[in-house]
Amino acid sequence: MPKTQPNLFAFPAVDDVAAALRSYILQSQAAGITRHGSFKVAVSGGSLPKTLAAALLAQPSSERNAHGVIDFSKWEIFFADERAVPLDDADSNYALLKAELLDKIPADQGKPTVHTLDAAHLDDIQELADQYEHTLVSSFASRDSVRLPIFDLLLLGCGPDGHTCSLFPGHPLLRETSAWVAPIEDSPKPPRRRITLTMPVITHAVRIAFVATGASKKDVMKQIFDTPDGLPCALVNEAAGDRCSWFVDEAAVEGVSFPRRAFL
Numbered sequence: 353m354p355k356t357q358p359n360l361f362a363f364p365a366v367d368d369v370a371a372a373l374r375s376y377i378l379q380s381q382a383a384g385i386t387r388h389g390s391f392k393v394a395v396s397g398g399s400l401p402k403t404l405a406a407a408l409l410a411q412p413s414s415e416r417n418a419h420g421v422i423d424f425s426k427w428e429i430f431f432a433d434e435r436a437v438p439l440d441d442a443d444s445n446y447a448l449l450k451a452e453l454l455d456k457i458p459a460d461q462g463k464p465t466v467h468t469l470d471a472a473h474l475d476d477i478q479e480l481a482d483q484y485e486h487t488l489v490s491s492f493a494s495r496d497s498v499r500l501p502i503f504d505l506l507l508l509g510c511g512p513d514g515h516t517c518s519l520f521p522g523h524p525l526l527r528e529t530s531a532w533v534a535p536i537e538d539s540p541k542p543p544r545r546r547i548t549l550t551m552p553v554i555t556h557a558v559r560i561a562f563v564a565t566g567a568s569k570k571d572v573m574k575q576i577f578d579t580p581d582g583l584p585c586a587l588v589n590e591a592a593g594d595r596c597s598w599f600v601d602e603a604a605v606e607g608v609s610f611p612r613r614a615f616l
């Protein structure tokens with residue numbers, strides 16, 4: 353079977369990115385609820401929670417979308433990567449998502465289930481990762497019955513070096529094939545101690561959406577799309593093909609030759 357290509361959706365401004373992302377999330381939510389009655393999604397940190405809030409908190413008065421409205425009561429939110437810090441620490445991805453999005457969800461949009469890391473294990477990073485893997489096992493079924501968890505949607509960022517989640521270029525963790533969640537103690541992006549979903553889990557998701565905005569991303573976007581050379585984001589593109597969609601603004605893809613697709 354020929355390999356499929358990732359979808360590159362480019363928009364004039366960040367607001368347009370957020371509007372398209374909303375529509376894509378609605379489609380993914382509908383598919384998840386049809387499949388298993390809930391919507392299992394994992395999110396990253398960085399600039400993503402802000403764009404996500406812009407996408408999800410804008411409740412158009414008449415939602416003209418065939419896929420319904422956002423229903424957070426059906427959402428199970430996981431962290432695609434998380435920093436090994438207390439949940440109220442300024443570096444925590446949970447704290448960031450809470451401030452940007454969770455605290456602002458209107459009551460009539462329902463309350464999501466949010467799976468945070470277990471802060472009792474912050475001193476033991478392997479245990480922290482193992483405990484988070486247990487959290488996934490409890491939600492997705494046991495490791496004996498499923499080889500890998502299948503998220504309905506992963507919402508990921510792309511670092512200026514091409515990293516995603518806490519998988520960094522050239523890092524041995526990129527070759528992890530057995531764990532679902534892995535610890536990292538030498539993250540080049542601070543803080544150094546983190547946990548992350550592994551590549552097999554990422555590439556098995558039903559849908560993967562990358563969000564990358566701003567001119568600071570254009571060099572790495574050229575590398576990822578025009579001269580793919582093993583950067584973590586390029587590896588996800590390669591493995592997931594058209595299950596992988598990029599929501600970017602024009603500034604982030606200036607000079608990128610890879611063909612854009614129209615977002616319908």
Ligand SMILES: O=C(O)[C@H](O)[C@@H](O)[C@H](O)[C@H](O)COP(=O)(O)O
Pocket residue numbers: 396397398399400433434435445508509510511512515516517518541
């Ligand atoms: O915890 C983290 O550091 C993030 O999960 C990380 O993987 C992030 O998504 C990228 O670094 C992109 O960040 P920006 O969107 O801020 O560039």
